[in-house]
Amino acid sequence: MGQTTGMPLLPATTKGPVPRAYRALAPDLARGGMLLFIALANAANFAFAGQPGLDGAPYGFQRVINFFLVAFVDSRAYPVFALMFGYGLVQLARRSDAAGTATRRILLRRNAWLVGFGAAHATLLYYGDFLGAYGIVGILATLLLLRRGDRFHSAVLWLWGLQLASVAVLAGRLVVDAKGGDAAVTNSPNPSLAATSYGNSVVDRLAEWPAHTAAVLPFIVVVWLGMWSGRRRILEDPAAHRVLLRCVAAGGLAVAFLGGLPYALVAAGAIHVDTATLEATAYLHSASGMSGGPGYVALFGLLALRFPKGRQLSSVEAVAALGRRSLSGYLLQSVAWTALFVPFTLDLGGSTYTAFAAAVAVWIVSVLAAGALEARGQRGPAEWLLRRLTYGR
Template identity: 80%
Template sequence: MTQSTVTSPLRAATAGPVPRAARALAPDLARGGMLLFIALANAANFAFAGQPGLDGTPHGLQRVLNFFLATFVDSRAYPVFAIMFGYGVVQLARRSDAAGTATRAVLLRRNALLVGFGAAHATLLYYGDYLGAYGIVGVVATVLLLRRGDRFHHIVLFLWGLQLASVVVIAARLTASARSGDAIVTNSPNPSLAANSYDSSIVDRIQEWPAHTASVLPFIVIVWLGMWAGRRHILEEPAAHRVLLRRVAVGALAITFLGGLPYALAAAGTIHVDTATLDAMTYLHTASGMSGGPGYVALFGLLALRFSDSRRRPAVDAVATLGRRSLSGYLFQSVAWTVLFVPFTLDLGGSTYTAFAAAVVVWFTSVLVASAMESRRRRGPAEWLLRRLTYGR
């Protein structure tokens, strides 16, 4: 044994990747499972070359799919990853502190690299990148939030309460002002997804990415909420927080689903309203979607508790293996959508059915690939690269 490998058990456990046996199931299960929802949202965005990626005049089964996507997926998936990102910042800091490394420098370097990863992802594949925004928020969180005390972190609960109150106010105004009409859900076009050549799509994405990144930076409140949860080990110790997880899952998801219901009914063509009412429904849908972050995370915490070590199932473990490689899985999806949907490749867009089927198949394929990598003890390529650039050899 060389001198470089003679370390204390704590240092060995914290300086390298977390061994599978030491990982909590809930975070990996949440990341892996919610990548399916990310796939559903982004495949639809590519298929219709715009957001939200819904057919404005649905028929038959399209009505059901529109209702499902609007109720459970759109504006409801990415807050989960914001929660998990904040949770991960605390976990990384805790392990870095235990290993005796320069925690602040490590986190700043890692988040700066995420901005670089995001810029590359947005330039080469998809303007709707979140990695750059995570990196920027991660830098802010490291500098301003990480080393604060418990009393300071209680502020985020107050801010979260204000967001919930705003949803109630928006819903009340919508109820008072709703009018019938013939407005339909329309997709806001994204030029990069409709470009006829790869070169022109790059030019479009370079212009689109900064604005998109700026528009999602306010999710720092959701990231901060994840940091609050991480400081309390809520997902590592779900049994000790069972009551909290149940209350958050029921309450937050109820707000998310009820807040999105008017818009979902309009998207499904079940109700018909005027343009002003549809705009208000869209705003309520987006605002209530923020509750999907804590709601879904709490639900996955309860699922992890249900499928504890003595009762784990192969399917649960397979989804968790993808969660351990969520960065690679996320980037793999963007490659798949580019191959399948853009005009200068297979150009399979324009159909809700095709987008939905492609999302499920691509996600399932990524689960299988992640499981195969797990059996060979290989990390995801994006995770490997990020770690190598962050920590060196």
């Protein structure tokens, strides 16, 4: 693949976690920064015991929050982590190959344990878990995609072209068929989030999690795009890919924003449509959200260029530290939402403002905690456990 510029090369025989001096900033910064958007989406889901987690009759500043969540967060944050997951698979495989270890066995074991993490997370805390889906997709990617050649991997670009074409068709049909009316955004209920006892919530989650996991497995296409990017070390050397990153950031975020704009305007109460049009705007919003993944990742790649090693602000270092502990940060959020919003704990749900403030506050706390762990040279507890289970002592 050639050398990267702007960062030292990791010795080929290195095993274990990548030392900070050898880590590229962009992947960690993207993971840490986008955990804020994950917090905003999931806190709202808990607060309203359903998806998309919006007040259907917003007023005042709630309209602004609804617009922001729909246009920039919902269905636009999780593709970032799917893309970074694929990128990370390639990095792990490259390091394992260089160290002479059994790459396929390690990756399969790690992803199998991710499925286990997901099952535990979903059973104990939150049905909307993505870890199990990542583990399943990681196993499939390891077996079917990882060892393929460049020509095979280029097929994912054609798939993305088809996806963009489908978004354009959906947008065109919406323009032609849109009608006014009085339909309102309503939350699809999640029984586990409205359960009045912990035992009932566990029973509900055991039914909800498998269906949710099956529904999100198609993000393997986003993971595949991450693998394509990882093979080219795009985020490890963003300076050499500046033009590509600019085009992807501008194009991806434009598609995500414009595709989500009609639904965002309805959610904000700015326009009023009939039921059929509302359903069409929601479908376009979901389909266009996938483009937010590469768009946001490219944006963080460009942002990383502004903070070369030795000149990074302490706040940037702390966010990147959270990115290195994103698994722990993600699980911490579910603990926080359970403590704050479900009926059998503090029961603070039902308020857009409370959900938004809680999301920002919990993210800030996780950034500070990650910075403290970084200062002591300690990994996040979930990262430590996953590594121990994958590699042993």
